[in-house]
Amino acid sequence: MPPNPDEIARFLDELCAYVHDLNQWGQVADYIPELASIDPAQFGIAVALPDGRILRSGQADVGFSIQSISKVFSLACVLGRIGEQVWNRVGREPSGDRFDSILLLEQEKGRPRNPFINAGALVVTDELLTGRTPAQALSEVMNFIRATAEDDDIHIDKAVALSEAETGHRNTALAHYLRSFGNLHNAPELTLGTYFHQCAIEMTCMQLARAGRFLAHLPGAPKMLSPAKVRRINALMMTCGHYDGSGNFAFRVGMPAKSGVGGGLLVIAPGKASIGIWSPGLDAWGNSQIGTLAAERLAEFTGWSVFG
Amino acid sequence: MPPNPDEIARFLDELCAYVHDLNQWGQVADYIPELASIDPAQFGIAVALPDGRILRSGQADVGFSIQSISKVFSLACVLGRIGEQVWNRVGREPSGDRFDSILLLEQEKGRPRNPFINAGALVVTDELLTGRTPAQALSEVMNFIRATAEDDDIHIDKAVALSEAETGHRNTALAHYLRSFGNLHNAPELTLGTYFHQCAIEMTCMQLARAGRFLAHLPGAPKMLSPAKVRRINALMMTCGHYDGSGNFAFRVGMPAKSGVGGGLLVIAPGKASIGIWSPGLDAWGNSQIGTLAAERLAEFTGWSVFG
């Protein structure tokens, strides 16, 4: 018999205490200067349930840079707007490579493997810019997130966006490379600028858990996309959500999820919960080390793995 | 509301008629001579349900070569015997490459990406041979399958095994290559011989559906492995079950599954069904073309996608 909400709430507090005792926080991302100075010894979790309750523990109200988690929301916007056409420009296979790899892009003539590696996310953002200015495209993503989270107090941290724009040479390389294959329709500067701002969205675990409810098909959640499209986003999160650590995450946790180098994690238990986790120390693949562990333990306790 | 068994049964018959009308069967595998002569215009499906019923339609009693589907059962045997140690020798990440690629093996120093590409399956079979003769190792796999299918009438087609042994130069290359890295403990000939026989197991859709019940945690199914191990095999099938078409399968079907070049497909709906499908024509990735379509339609009809 699965645990009831009160049991889960107690478990979250134990989990919070456990990870502080464990004291193995990983390394914060050092290639974005604004993120490099964050104390890794932090942990927050929020769990949105079908009954509308949101359980929480730890620093669930501290804002963090969602970074690559934003790729889920920009993809959702594009899928909502143009639908399946987006797959003409980007694939849906795990890449087996690092998040910022340029290698496969050469072999595959400028069509990124999936929308969750950086090259693929740049294509999605580029698509979002069709017929829009960067400000309009960013508004569209922000409005989507605020609507699904039912919270208007979600903003972009401009200092982080600027910091990336100055140091993001690998993303700049990817954008120009895509452009050389004709798979970037806007000026690289425009797409990159929009992308860096989208990655710099700041959210709390609470906000993230609420924002993910539509992916978990939770009753009462704002309906953002058709169930079929939601399933497909979940499938992509399951197979591609953690770069070259996706197989390992699926193996350990068994739920679709998306990580960001800010240490955030959006985990979906279809029909059961939408979970926001944050702990800024990363593992070798660039995913939150303690966040992954917390998701694994929560899956074990609740039986929320999609694999039975 | 999900459909009841009678509705599903009717749907299977409609599906069977539909794929025959559609008449787009794909190409049979031509690199194994014994398989090359099979008529592609065939289709069978069997669905084992929690209540013990097994629904069926089309050629559900025709035997076919399960080929790579056998990798699920050999992995299950090894996980049952030595547990998590096996991950020292093989990874659990999707490869992003063809089933018989040797490329990543060089880059990753002889540790195959996952147990479902050929190189990884050879390592699993090699592990199965530890302390056993090929005959004993094959008995172990056969006994496992017969036990989980509760059917003793499952056999190896020796002509197919021999046919592969004579023409399987790429697998032979992989075995020697693994050996050169020290990640094959037995003589390549022994491991290859065992592997070719394992792949030549012949089953029907009915038998396959029954054999997969333990992966779907169906009540009444023989208990072969702990629930945690079953979840992990499902996760691997989800992320790596269809080579470089795994992401696409997850996207379209949303259920863990494993394909074989004989045209077979074992699909798992955790808690809901174990499904055996067969149609020998293949798509560009080497997966059953009509089998994949049938799985997709069944998922849409039943709502069995693990993604809600």
Added chain:
Amino acid sequence: MPPNPDEIARFLDELCAYVHDLNQWGQVADYIPELASIDPAQFGIAVALPDGRILRSGQADVGFSIQSISKVFSLACVLGRIGEQVWNRVGREPSGDRFDSILLLEQEKGRPRNPFINAGALVVTDELLTGRTPAQALSEVMNFIRATAEDDDIHIDKAVALSEAETGHRNTALAHYLRSFGNLHNAPELTLGTYFHQCAIEMTCMQLARAGRFLAHLPGAPKMLSPAKVRRINALMMTCGHYDGSGNFAFRVGMPAKSGVGGGLLVIAPGKASIGIWSPGLDAWGNSQIGTLAAERLAEFTGWSVFG
């Protein structure tokens, strides 16, 4: 007995007639708009001999964009200035890949394989910019070329430079990628701008033949570098001068040479001749199709292959 200058002069005229009869000119480079409109049916050749004579035939006085041939001169400048230190930033192995490949750069952590693929040439130009403005660095290259050609009438075609700056997304990607590994010391825009101008130098076959005399150790040629450094540049031209067609060129022609996508070819017969060839149609590797053929025939006629 090798042919005398008069015999070579007659041969050049026959060669010129032959290639016009042959009428197989290849395709002009289409990715640089300013080059795309050039008539491919053109051919010029100039041969500087040890006695100071320069033999010529065809359009030996028509200016063309030397493009990648400029990499020889920028490398010579850097070798002259900082010597062997440059090999800390760039290798000297053939790449086995296209001239604009980014693939190996990822595998080898931002150290390009050799100074004649684009990534390597960008590093050389970047080195040239150390302590200099782009204008100063370009002056240094221009002064070097004018000095070695003993001809002040050599200039940069600014329209070509601009054209590349606007469309050179792949080079821009390479520059940012190098920067992300810390192997570009100047702002990518600066290095790229300098590089595009250097590639847009316009020369005639006559000028090119004269400019290459120092590489052939011809008596009377201006001494630009030590004999040891000259030998090393020749070795690099032999193994890396034609991207992934270098082996084929060495096999067919047997002399160190460097090609450019403008259709130019600088060929060195050490001790015997410095040869400038131009024909703007390219082969599949991006080297002058008729230029390569002409070099091959000339080598056969004169016995100038370094391989005896």
Added chain:
Amino acid sequence: MPPNPDEIARFLDELCAYVHDLNQWGQVADYIPELASIDPAQFGIAVALPDGRILRSGQADVGFSIQSISKVFSLACVLGRIGEQVWNRVGREPSGDRFDSILLLEQEKGRPRNPFINAGALVVTDELLTGRTPAQALSEVMNFIRATAEDDDIHIDKAVALSEAETGHRNTALAHYLRSFGNLHNAPELTLGTYFHQCAIEMTCMQLARAGRFLAHLPGAPKMLSPAKVRRINALMMTCGHYDGSGNFAFRVGMPAKSGVGGGLLVIAPGKASIGIWSPGLDAWGNSQIGTLAAERLAEFTGWSVFG
């Protein structure tokens, strides 16, 4: 003015003393058991001159396993027999990869990059077997070598051949891989057996220097091939003779050469000398460490670089 034979003879003795003083011998190849036990602190050199003299120093009469140097002779046999057709099965570009890499073979569909990496040499040996038994093919190579060296006392070390056959899993993988692409016409066992025996030919520096005279076009040397074919073999040695260290060797030494993991080196100074060198300790690319240094010093002293 170039040094005379007596000056070269004195230089060879000084060189011999120098490398012993230097005492930096590298590591002997450890993957062939029979070679692993050899004392690395050995050095021999022999220089065949146009006047028929052969200068020598150090252990120039000690036999060693020529290993990959045999690829030059098997290629010469095949070029002599079928001519340019061989390029249908193997390329002539440097690979940029290790001698035993299987990676490029997959990307290029079973056509090895050049005849001097292992995969390419297997194809050449396979071609040699057309219409012949392994014994006949080996006789052809042995007769070629004995004829060109004018010395019948050259033999195959069967213990070394056997040792490789037992442990050469990577070569076995390459052979089967080639076969899977249809680019091995004989049974892999036959081709491999022939190849392992060919590699196990034992020669001294004296014999090697004499055997290479036809490549240097030395007067009085037996005429084995047309001058054009000889030039082409030299070109291949220059661009591909040292695997992924070929560019470096050309840069440092400036002469066509072929190395073997037994520590041998055949170096050609066209028109001037044929040089056999042996020192069994290897550098990081698998080429003789002291042999390469000796070739470099000899080139500096004599001015024999083909690059002037």
